[in-house]
Amino acid sequence: MxxxxxxxxxxxxxxxxxxxxxxxxxxxxxxxxxxxxxxxxxxxxxxxxxxxxxxxxxxxxxxxxxxxxxxxxxxxxxxxxxxxxxxxxxxMSGNIRSTVGTYTEIYTFLRLLFSRLGKPFVGYSDVFSFNHPQGKCEVCDGLGFIKDINLQYLVDFNQSLNEDPINFPTFGNDAWRWKRYAYSGLFDLDKKIKDYSKEELDLLLYAPQQKLTAPPAKWPKTALYEGILPRIKRSIINTAEGKRHKKQLDHFVITKVCLACNGSRLNAKSLSCKIEGRNISDLVAMPIDELSLFIKSLNSSLVEDVTIQIVKRLDALTTIGLGYLNLARSTDTLSGxxxxxxxxxxxxxxxxxxxxxxxxxxxxxxxxxxxxxxxxxxxxxxxxxxxxxxxxxxxxxxxxxxxxxxxxxxxxxxxxxxxxxxxxxxxxxxxxxxxxxxxEKQIEKNDTHRFNNWFSIENQSLNTLKNISLKLPLNSLTVLCGVAGSGKTSLAQIIRLKLEKKNIDVINISQKNIGISLRSTPMTYLDIFNDIRKLFAKANKVSAALFSYNSKGACPHCKGKGVIVNDMYFMDDVVSECELCRGTRYASEVLQYKYNKKTIVDVLSMTVSQALSFFNEEPKISVGLQAICDVSLGYLKLNQSLKTLSGGELQRIKLSSFLQKNGSVYIIDEPTNGLHLKDIDHLLTLFDKLVERGNTIIIIEHSLKVIRRADWLIEMGPEGGKMGGNIMFSGTYNELKKSNDSITRPYLY
Structure with missing residues (x-):
């Protein structure tokens, strides 16, 4: 048909x-x-x-x-x-209230289960929700953790308010939040904070929101006064502003498990209700495959319809290899x-x-x-x-x-x-x-490599890893392999911390965002746009600003955006190419100026590989371009938004900026992510060059092509979560092939 x-x-x-x-x-x-x-x-x-x-x-x-x-x-x-x-x-989104249980709706059915079958009866399903006033722990507001502020890092007690004592951007001298203390009339602005009386210190640090009596003229009429700590907790921590200033917050904010609910997120009343001796918090803490067995063991016509729905969803997660997760796991901690x-x-x-x-x-x-x-x-x-x-x-x-x-x-x-x-x-x-x-016949690593230097860790524990001891060779390529959730990332973390303690230079390259914005491009990442504009300016004896679409060179119609956006209110915005510049972003007079017979628009639309050939006599520009080609990203355009790249591509962009190092240890998380088999060859060649230059490479990897080329292999397992965290194999590739390993070895043939 x-x-x-x-x-x-x-x-x-x-x-x-x-x-x-x-x-x-x-x-x-x-x-x-x-x-x-x-x-x-x-x-x-x-x-x-x-x-x-x-x-x-x-x-x-x-x-x-x-x-x-x-x-x-x-x-x-x-x-x-x-x-x-x-x-x-x-x-998944970084919503701290979202868990595997809430996302899959299994938690909704568990709440229903407890409202029907739990003893003693404490209320209907809302009572078991940590996002509802009836169910949530009041101390942590249903989050399961509290955030404490280390005052010694936040406030310099040896300074006065006039000397910038509060270590946070919007509290800096003359910033708008600083003015709430300086203009309150409550403090001597030149007095050292360490010399404050107890009453003054309590007012500055801990006072709840309140209206000031007889405030000075500078004080805004409707403003409320609030101490520094409650203000940071209320309006910065767990807000968009907190995400923007995460690095600063990390210096003085400590996250602790809430002692009132022991991390369960629920209040005592909700937790008092049990099924066969277990409360709802006990169930969501179980691995999914164990929880499925517990739910299947419940025999009651009262909840038959509910258990069918729960088991169906739990078994689907187990079938897809996620039985090691639990429903309490926050979704923002899951990998892609x-x-x-x-x-x-x-x-x-x-x-x-x-x-x-x-x-x-x-x-x-x-x-x-x-x-x-x-x-x-x-x-x-x-x-x-x-x-x-x-x-x-x-x-x-x-x-x-x-x-x-x-x-x-x-x-x-x-x-x-x-x-x-x-x-x-x-x-x-x-x-x-x-x-x-x-x-192509798969190339395998022969075991002629002789290892001279070794790095050891002994009796280390982290997450599911318990008393791990191992050794791995330096100046070589080591692959950490094993099924998802088996403990590879935790092992890499232990290795990194131990290396750093020995003052060994560690370059840790994860798949996390590299700090990009909508305007980030390979040009801005390499910081070569200025150099390119200077070449055009020098060749044509005009201002370099003329070759910036954010400055003098911008198309007057679209203001350098290349598109015109028409707001259609309830309907989709209509985005159309700018008719004047035809999407180039530049004013027409800019295009009369050329460098080596190319306009600025011609150059910006080049791929990195093309630009490398074009700028081969300009070392300041070509060094960075060559590094991007070395990580198999030569196909990117100079003006391509980094927002369009995958996690693997972003990771390799990041890797490109560290290629000149010698004698370092690179720890890389799945560098072949999103790579074609042919591109993996280029990456392996690059790793060989780095090892030849005296570097050590440790990668978390699943690619059989990479595993076959490893100098040393460490396999974690046997499964994920509680069933993982053990070293199943450690040795060379040939030793793995001859072993009785049942996880990776069967796939090597």
Whole structure:
């Protein structure tokens, strides 16, 4: 039947070269290709965007205003398009009140369970909610922790208010919060704080909000006076301002488990209600697989309908390899891979069908054993009559796909074309970069490497790791492997702390944000835009400001933004390219000035690789560009927003700035995340060079290609959570192959 295929006609979004391709419905299709080839553009910016826009159009303009916005994709037509549900690889929101239990709705059903079956009866389900006044602990406000302020770090008692004694930006001398104390008339501004009377000190530090009697003329009429500590707790800690100033807060704010509720978030009344001797806090602290067994053991017609719902959701999480988590776990502590799998588990229990589930690198952060689990879950979704689309590099998932679409051949402008569309059996014999890389004989590390220096840790404990002792070689590549949640990150943390104690230079590169903004680009990150503008200014004998779209060179119509945004009130904003500058951001007169026959617009639209060739005689510019090429990111454009990059790409941008080090220890979290097999080769070559220069590299990694090339391997396990935290293997690659290991070894053949 014709309607069994989604048909994309002439997609030209970003680097896509008028792509037309068919995607089978009710099958599992993998889109693959080198990094930056256009896979995500075709899948997310075209297929998903079109589906979500058309779905959003069915709602009223008022509702549309509150829905996520999707840009209008540049494509002629897409027919037989199902409703798309994108399940992206990103961390969950940082809402401190959100837990695995609340996100999956399992906690809602547990509250219902206790209101019906718990003894003694203490009230209905709201009584068991830590987000409700009836249930939450009043001391910590249902958070499970309290934040104490270390006054010695916050206030310099040897200074007066006029000498800037409060160590926080908005309390600095003459800042608006400082004025609340200086203009209150309560204090001598030149008196050292250590000389204050007890009454003055209490007023300055601890006074609750109050109206001042007879305040000075400078005091705002409606303002309330409040001491420094309650003010910081109320208006800064746990607010957006606190997030902005996290580094400063970390100096003087200490987080402690709330002693009143012992971290349970609930009040004593809620905790007094029990089922078989356990309260609701005991249940959410259990690993998910254990909790499932406990719920299944309850035999009562009163709660049969509730237990069915709980078990269904718990078993979905266990099936996808998250049985080691507990429901009390805060969602902001989950990795991107864990968050994505929780989203998948949520959909496994859904009754929807004929839906298009679209996943961004579901293998990311997963051991081959976990990839099998995730495939089983995707298969369940497929068998329910849904279409599954993955953007993926992992050979294990490519091999299991019903249909493969390879985009390429290269990154950026060298990509954007369909290289192959068909089954895996046909793909094995194709001649694309991806299929050739899959067929390539895997290079294995021989054990001729002699280790001269070793680093040891003894009897160390952290999280699930108990009394860990091990040794690993310096000046080598060590891989920490094992299933998700097995303790790799905790082990890396122990290693880092022990190295730092020995004053060894440690470069810790996680997948966390590198401090980017909407205006961050490779140019701004490398800090080369000024140098580029100076070259243009010198060549043309004009001001460098003329070549900045934030200054004199800005297009007068769009003010250097390149687009015009029309506010349509309840409907989507209409964003259109600026007609005057045609999206270049620059005033037309700027384009008359050239450097080596190129305008500033020509240069900014170059890829890093092109710019490296163009500026090869300018060492101040080319050194940083070369470093970015060394981490396989040469396809990025100089003016590309870093907001568009994946966690793995951002991590490699960060790595690029540390490549000149010698004699250091690099600890890197999954550097192959989001990398094509061919790009992994470049990264391994880079690691070899760093080791040759006397560096030590320790990486958390699941890629079998990297594991085969490691000098030393440490495997954690056997499973995640309480079932993990043990060293299952430590040694060379050949020793692993000869061992009886049942976790990683079976996947090496």
């Amino acid at each position: 014709d309607n069994e295929w989604i048909e994309i006609s002439n997609a030209y979004q970003n680097n896509l070269k008028n792509v037309s391709v068919r995607v089978p419905k009710h099958q599992l299709t993998v889109f693959t290709g080198v990094s930056g080839s256009g896979k995500s553009t075709l899948v997310f910016d075209t297929l998903v965007a079109q589906s979500r826009r058309e779905l959003n159009d069915t709602f009223s303009s008022y509702i549309q205003h509150m829905l996520p916005k999707y840009g209008r994709p540049e494509v002629n037509d897409i027919i037989n398009l199902p409703i798309a549900i994108p399940i992206e690889q990103r961390k 891979g864990e968050a994505q799998r929780i989203r998948i588990a949520k959909h496994i229990t859904s009754s929807l069908n004929d839906v298009m589930y679209v996943l961004d690198e579901p293998s990311s952060g997963l051991h081959p054993k976990d990839i099998e689990r995730i495939y089983n879950c995707l298969n369940i979704l497929k068998k329910q009559g849904n279409t599954i689309i993955l953007v993926e590099h992992n050979p294990l998932l490519i091999e299991k796909a019903d249909y493969i679409i390879d985009v390429g051949p290269g990154p950026g402008e060298a990509g954007g074309q369909i290289q192959f569309a068909g089954t895996y059996d046909d793909f094995k014999h194709a001649d694309t970069i991806t299929s050739l890389a899959l067929r």
